[in-house]
Amino acid sequence: MPAIPGATPDALDAALADPIEVARRLDVDPERGLTAADAATRLAAHGPNELRSAGGTPFWRRVVAQVADPLILLLIAAIAVSLIAWLVEGAEGWPIDAIVIFGIIVLNAVLGLVQESRAERAVAALAVMTRARSTVLRDGTLRTVPSAELVPGDLLVLAEGDQVGADARVVRATSLQVAEAALTGESTTVEKHPETLTERVPLGDRHDMVFKGTAVSRGTGRAIVTATGMSTEMGAIATLLDETVAEPTPLQVEVGHLGRTLGRIVIGIAIVVMLTVALVQGVRTPSEWVTVLLLGVSLAVAAVPEGLPAILSLVLALGVQRMARRNAVVKTLSSVETLGSASVICTDKTGTLTTNQMTIQRIVTASGTVDLGGVGYAPVGRATVKGRPLEDGPLRTEVGIVLGAGSLANDAQLAEREGEWRIEGDPTEAAFLVAARKLEGTTVEAARYDRVGEVPFSSERKMMSTAHRHERGDLVVLSKGAPDVLLEHCTRIRIGPDIVPLDAVRRARALADAEALSEEAFRTIGVAYRPAPELGGGDGGPDVTGFDESAEHDLVYAGVVGIIDPPRPEVRPAIAEARAAGIRVVMITGDHPATAARIARDLGIIDEDGIALPGARLDGMDDRQLRDAVRTVSVFARVAPQHKLRIVDALQAEGLIVAMTGDGVNDAPALKSADIGIAMGITGTEVTKEAANMVLADDDFATIVHAVREGRGIFDDIRKFLRYLLYSNMGEVLTVFLGVVFAGALGFTAASEGGLVLPLVATQILWINLVTDSGPALAMGVDPEIDDVMARPPRGLHDRAIDLGMWIGIGVTGLVIAVITLLTMDMFLPGGIVPGGTDTFDVARTAGFTTLVFAGLFTAFNARSATSSAFRGLFTNRWLWGAVALAVVLQVAVVSLPPLQVAFGTAPLDGVHWLVCAGMASVVLWVEELRKLGILLATRRRADGAGARFRAA
Numbered sequence: 001m002p003a004i005p006g007a008t009p010d011a012l013d014a015a016l017a018d019p020i021e022v023a024r025r026l027d028v029d030p031e032r033g034l035t036a037a038d039a040a041t042r043l044a045a046h047g048p049n050e051l052r053s054a055g056g057t058p059f060w061r062r063v064v065a066q067v068a069d070p071l072i073l074l075l076i077a078a079i080a081v082s083l084i085a086w087l088v089e090g091a092e093g094w095p096i097d098a099i100v101i102f103g104i105i106v107l108n109a110v111l112g113l114v115q116e117s118r119a120e121r122a123v124a125a126l127a128v129m130t131r132a133r134s135t136v137l138r139d140g141t142l143r144t145v146p147s148a149e150l151v152p153g154d155l156l157v158l159a160e161g162d163q164v165g166a167d168a169r170v171v172r173a174t175s176l177q178v179a180e181a182a183l184t185g186e187s188t189t190v191e192k193h194p195e196t197l198t199e200r201v202p203l204g205d206r207h208d209m210v211f212k213g214t215a216v217s218r219g220t221g222r223a224i225v226t227a228t229g230m231s232t233e234m235g236a237i238a239t240l241l242d243e244t245v246a247e248p249t250p251l252q253v254e255v256g257h258l259g260r261t262l263g264r265i266v267i268g269i270a271i272v273v274m275l276t277v278a279l280v281q282g283v284r285t286p287s288e289w290v291t292v293l294l295l296g297v298s299l300a301v302a303a304v305p306e307g308l309p310a311i312l313s314l315v316l317a318l319g320v321q322r323m324a325r326r327n328a329v330v331k332t333l334s335s336v337e338t339l340g341s342a343s344v345i346c347t348d349k350t351g352t353l354t355t356n357q358m359t360i361q362r363i364v365t366a367s368g369t370v371d372l373g374g375v376g377y378a379p380v381g382r383a384t385v386k387g388r389p390l391e392d393g394p395l396r397t398e399v400g401i402v403l404g405a406g407s408l409a410n411d412a413q414l415a416e417r418e419g420e421w422r423i424e425g426d427p428t429e430a431a432f433l434v435a436a437r438k439l440e441g442t443t444v445e446a447a448r449y450d451r452v453g454e455v456p457f458s459s460e461r462k463m464m465s466t467a468h469r470h471e472r473g474d475l476v477v478l479s480k481g482a483p484d485v486l487l488e489h490c491t492r493i494r495i496g497p498d499i500v501p502l503d504a505v506r507r508a509r510a511l512a513d514a515e516a517l518s519e520e521a522f523r524t525i526g527v528a529y530r531p532a533p534e535l536g537g538g539d540g541g542p543d544v545t546g547f548d549e550s551a552e553h554d555l556v557y558a559g560v561v562g563i564i565d566p567p568r569p570e571v572r573p574a575i576a577e578a579r580a581a582g583i584r585v586v587m588i589t590g591d592h593p594a595t596a597a598r599i600a601r602d603l604g605i606i607d608e609d610g611i612a613l614p615g616a617r618l619d620g621m622d623d624r625q626l627r628d629a630v631r632t633v634s635v636f637a638r639v640a641p642q643h644k645l646r647i648v649d650a651l652q653a654e655g656l657i658v659a660m661t662g663d664g665v666n667d668a669p670a671l672k673s674a675d676i677g678i679a680m681g682i683t684g685t686e687v688t689k690e691a692a693n694m695v696l697a698d699d700d701f702a703t704i705v706h707a708v709r710e711g712r713g714i715f716d717d718i719r720k721f722l723r724y725l726l727y728s729n730m731g732e733v734l735t736v737f738l739g740v741v742f743a744g745a746l747g748f749t750a751a752s753e754g755g756l757v758l759p760l761v762a763t764q765i766l767w768i769n770l771v772t773d774s775g776p777a778l779a780m781g782v783d784p785e786i787d788d789v790m791a792r793p794p795r796g797l798h799d800r801a802i803d804l805g806m807w808i809g810i811g812v813t814g815l816v817i818a819v820i821t822l823l824t825m826d827m828f829l830p831g832g833i834v835p836g837g838t839d840t841f842d843v844a845r846t847a848g849f850t851t852l853v854f855a856g857l858f859t860a861f862n863a864r865s866a867t868s869s870a871f872r873g874l875f876t877n878r879w880l881w882g883a884v885a886l887a888v889v890l891q892v893a894v895v896s897l898p899p900l901q902v903a904f905g906t907a908p909l910d911g912v913h914w915l916v917c918a919g920m921a922s923v924v925l926w927v928e929e930l931r932k933l934g935i936l937l938a939t940r941r942r943a944d945g946a947g948a949r950f951r952a953a
């Protein structure tokens with residue numbers, strides 16, 4: 001059999017073979033990676049790098065699930081009974097009821113299936129947006145590709161915070177540490193290096209391999225992919241993962257529970273109705289029994305909103321899609337609900353509140369201060385001292401060292417493409433590259449140094465160092481970092497051509513210089529260096545061995561730079577909006593307290609006299625003290641990632657629902673612990689994105705506030721359709737119940753010429769619920785905002801979707817609907833409470849049926865807000881108007897078309913009937929408008945009263 005290109009060697013073989021052998025067997029250039037064409041061929045041969053999921057549910061199962069609802073089964077049983085009765089009675093004519101009810105069940109199942117698949121498509125589209133990505137070298141250039149497209153032979157380029165996309169043989173590593181808990185359960189990180197294993201060892205000890213599903217917690221490296229998809233070690237245990245079921249959201253649980261409770265209540269009512277008919281009217285023939293049975297069952301089916309969970313998922317999924325279009329990609333439906341309840345947003349500063357467009361504007365050294373002109377990444381701008389050009393001398397020398405060393409201890413890249421300067425890497429570092437180009441000669445000098453070692457930057461250490469060898473052969477350590485931290489490692493300071501001891505006075509002065517820059521909102525970074533002959537060992541090789549943190553001592557302080565990072569213009573209004581909505585904004589940053597406080601004041605997070613609490617102070621606090629602190633402090637500065645976790649916990653202990661942003665790999669635990677973890681889409685690592693509930697595609701704080709608004713809006717919409725469905729369902733149940741009980745008083749019995757007197761027949765009840773009500777209910781799920789959702793405090797996470805007020809509203813509205821429906825029927829009949837009618841019972845019942853349908857449509861407008869008039873934003877929901885128009889047309893059809901008249905037991909109505917029905921139905925609107933007016937007046941009076949008390953005080 002011909003070999004597949006890049007056929008996967010056994011994973012353990014790869015661990016035991018040296019890197020060159022692995023590259024040869026997988027036919028890949030270990031320096032340039034695969035070619036794009038080769039990668040495509042291999043992808044076709046091996047298939048996507050995915051852990052196969054259980055696959056979709058087969059179609060027949062979905063259909064069964066649609067009709068497997070106990071109430072629908074009850075209905076099917078009732079149809080069977082009615083068919084038997086029809087056969088027993090001689091099978092005359094068509095079993096109309098049975099056929100119609102069956103048709104409605106089918107229609108309902110089809111609608112359910114359509115809704116379900118739309119919701120699924122929406123969720124699948126989101127999954128595509130949040131899928132993991134990997135960096136690879138292909139054709140010698142760095143590419144970021146979806147991890148699903150990795151193939152055996154791909155050259156993975158790993159960095160801190162990356163998710164390892166496939167099993168791979170390590171070929172190069174610098175302090176590479178990987179967290180393998182997901183695979184091995186081992187919680188400490190594992191060091192990886194390319195040295196070939198000499199014997200077979202367990203998974204957790206294979207230091208020359210990295211595995212799919214694990215994460216790089218530190219360092220950098222390269223590795224050749226040896227296995228993808230189900231062939232990976234993760235694939236071997238993936239059968240366990242296959243079965244992950246989407247958890248229902250709390251709201252879905254509540255609604256499911258509600259449905260079941262209502263089911264029980266309504267079945268009780270249905271039984272009472274059936275017994276009442278049987279006792280009061282006396283049921284004689286089997287067909288009468290069947291009619292009563294069908295009525296009872298239909299009532300139960302109709303009154304229980306069994307389709308609710310499906311509509312709920314659809315509304316949530318559509319809302320999530322809307323949010324994604326505005327750059328907030330939510331990963332789980334339940335986060336939408338939580339988002340609407342958020343009461344505090346903890347946010348990073350750099351890049352989220354600010355633009356992350358870093359420009360060095362000032363350099364302060366022992367000999368003075370230099371201003372650097374220009375903004376952005378174009379290296380144009382002049383160095384000046386108090387407005388005059390910077391001249392040669394001690395200051396010039398010191399500034400040259402600061403910018404030269406800062407641009408060498410650096411991993412960013414700066415390049416001009418089509419006249420535009422672009423950066424690659426960390427903007428803070430890129431700022432040094434730009435500034436160095438503004439100072440003549442600096443880059444030329446820097447080019448004489450080769451990098452031979454590195455201790456990477458981390459948010460914990462807040463500094464980084466590199467080792468360099470000059471052309472002449474001398475070795476130096478170059479460091480840059482937060483000035484307060486860096487100065488701890490310095491014992492000397494550079495003044496002009498001299499290096500002098502950093503005594504207490506000079507140290508205090510250097511700190512004060514940095515502090516002064518921070519007070520002006522500058523982000524500050526200090527630079528230091530040290531000749532390091534001891535590193536060389538004299539062999540002149542490409543890398544120095546054993547270069548690590550221990551080399552960061554006795555440094556010579558060179559100076560500090562002030563970087564501006566302007567706030568994003570849209571953030572200030574977003575913070576004001578959040579505060580108005582009862583949401584606190586807390587800034588948690590690694591930056592200097594003075595810088596953080598200045599920016600927090602400018603953005604309106606704290607008042608002019610507000611302060612920032614330094615992270616070091618948190619270390620001295622116990623949990624109790626920290627809880628006291630988080631009540632008042634809204635800016636935490638110079639914090640390390642582990643502080644974030646403690647702050648989240650303290651806020652949660654205060655009963656707050658916490659949304660928390662993060663980007664670095666060490667932020668993942670805090671994001672997981674927060675109620676809503678938010679990862680940065682642009683600057684965030686794959687690990688944080690994985691841990692988060694939501695990813696911000698644009699890294700912008702304002703997007704979080706938009707998302708909260710959407711979350712609240714979605715919840716409001718869900719309440720709207722719950723209110724609507726329950727209003728009209730209650731109307732039907734009460735109509736049938738009261739109609740049966742008061743059949744005599746209302747003149748029904750006298751008009752019915754013997755036989756059963758039912759205010760509605762089974763098919764009519766099903767028609768209302770499954771045909772005319774469905775459209776408006778769906779339209780309600782995408783209703784635009786009527787009440788300002790950001791003008792109220794956040795909803796408690798455990799607050800019920802249907803509270804007591806709503807239940808009372810449902811009872812009252814239901815009663816009004818029942819009364820107007822029954823009175824309309826009575827009006828057209830002789831006798832009863834309203835005398836003077838002359839119609840037959842069939843005509844009166846059709847008028848009642850129509851009134852009930854129309855009242856339902858009016859109710860839709862009532863249900864859009866619990867407090868605002870139905871006329872507010874009356875025309876903003878075109879879906880609702882479309883659904884109402886369709887329902888009216890369908891109602892006209894069911895009343896006027898002879899075949900439908902037979903199917904639904906209706907009789908033709910004339911113009912007067914239609915007008916009376918519409919007029920009577922509108923009563924439900926007016927009653928509700930009066931109630932809302934009452935609320936408005938009461939609120940005004942209360943506000944006036946409070947105002948008067950305020951004035952009196």
Ligand code: ATP
Nearest residue numbers: 348349350428459462480481482524589590591592
């Ligand atoms: P935030 O947490 O709001 O994103 P941040 O990005 O300022 O804030 P860190 O990245 O932890 O937080 O940076 C903390 C400090 O470390 C900075 O104030 C700066 O002095 C220093 N610093 C940041 N980036 C670098 C870097 N690449 N090299 C050296 N020092 C750096």
